[in-house]
Amino acid sequence: MASAETSIRYRIGVDENGLGPRLGPMVVTAVLSRVTQAGWETAGRAPRGALAQRLGDSKQLVAHGDVSLGEAWTRALVARGCGRAGAPGAASSVDELLHAVALDDRAALRALCPGHVEEQCWSTEGEAFTAPDKLLRAVGRDLDRLAEKGVEIVAVRSMLLCAKRMNDGARAGKNRFLLDLHAMERLILELGGLAGAEVFAVCGKVGGFGKYGSAFGPLSGRLYAVLEEGRARSAYRFPGLGEIAFVRDSDASDLCVAMASMVGKYVREALMERVARHYQRAVPGLHGASGYHDPVTSAFIGATRLVRRAREIPDDCFERRAAEADAALGAVESGGP
Template identity: 90%
Template sequence: MASAEPSVRYRIGVDENGLGPRLGPMVVTAVLSRVTEAGWETAGRAPRGALAQRLGDSKQLVAHGDVSLGEAWARALVARGCGRAAAAAEPSSVDELIHAVALEDRAALRALCPGHVEAQCWSTEGEGFTAPDKLMRAIGRDLDKLADKGVEIVAVRSVLLCAKRMNDGVRAGKNRFVLDLHAMERLILELGGLAGAEVFAVCGKVGGFGKYGSAFGPLAGRLHLALEEGRARSVYRFPGLGEIAFVRDSDASDLCVAMASMVGKYMREALMERVARHYQRAVPGLHGASGYHDPVTTAFIGATRLVRRAREIPDDCFERRAAEGEAPLEGGGA
């Protein structure tokens, strides 16, 4: 007699990248995993052994100008059918990879783009993959080993919030933390629908909140129960959807959150590089910029001012506005 299939549960890891920069998008990414009872402990802890060298806190493993590791995770997941197009196929370009991971389709992502501004964020000129084949094979083996342990990754999605969308949110009274939270909610609803079952979602802490109920957006109005509310961890139960836990430093302590962070870091850097290359083609000798609050980014903003004015690039499509009373995040950030 054939043995019964092991009972499975669905686990989601969610994290943001680019919460505090001056330029470029904020990217919020979620990974959905199908987990057996035996694999549940593996999915809910930090990667160990050799895997920890390739999967963990993206701020430590992926840097501006060196995104090969994040790229490799994104490509490997899409090649295994985890992207928007369910068929398993290796993406042939950076643009194809970005749109395979993005939650929204091409038309929706460009809906707010004036025609003369679109090239700033969507030009594919000069971009290409950098992850070597050896690294791609290693990531493939990592995913195989996780599946053998009962952790199968089944989907990855990112919400892309460009400067224009961030600025529109500020005008609507939504600061970056609220926009981050609402993007997380959208992703959990989307991947919960794909799972077709209740999920357990672990998200990075948003804005140091202890209580989230009054700030929910897409989940507002849904019946829920607060199971725990504190500075380090807040947990909510939504009947029919599952549990959502907001956990401090979860990208360093939860495998699925770490994977979401790695993919999101790549998406953020790839999209910021498009902005940098766009203006480097117009300003001789211009250095690229990370987009964060640093001297190189400040110089980049100043050096491109005349070009942006001549091309009538709206400030809202280039630099983020801070919400009233909101202090900028210093340093590199996530």
């Protein structure tokens, strides 16, 4: 009979937000959970009952302009010590919250920012929390109930890839799908180190890949075994690290992936709002934009052109450019990167 200690396992859920927009960052987020044998089934399925009203596919529950639910999950997790080492127990501002969950520190996040551009993405002017206390309490109770069922959330981290990093990757021949995959790998390695044990990681499917081996970045060079490779699921075993599975629609079928998606959606929207507010202060009557491929975003890009030119904002720091490597997507979706 296994002891209570040996029955503890670690699960990671990873998902991306903002893979295809024109503006704003791509955010890849991972959630680490400490799971008992009894809680394993709960952690590996979609949220049920009342929890499903607050936790699930972020595309359905969090919208541009209404991010309170994503904010509530992010704040609740940080308040329980799931943020970076040294992060305050409860974030007192949006900026504090964002840096509590960011994988990289402040200096690393700003490393590519020209001094005169930094305010576009990092100004805190005009931002504030929007989640009501009632919602924060509800999410806190959700986390308590999960812990009672054997699913304790240990850590959450988001990797932020701004337009500049995405464009640099494109020039280096790395399309957005590779950047997404490599960010997922880095997060799994980071949280696996925090766990101090082998992990079981579930990630959203990346770019329709069927086979991931030749596309690995941070995991390249490591010994691994192929468990399965297909359109719906691809899984690999890494000795000493654990198992990594890439699963289609996992944000709608795996609790930890859903939680990662909720946090990532909030982080991306908060950062995109900074860009919008920055230019709204300079262009009277300018509407905010989601950053996606829609008429409002196109109008936003056009309306800010003169301001950006006058301020010498590099295009690379504002709008994403499609990587030439994206032309290979058809080959990727047919079975390999």
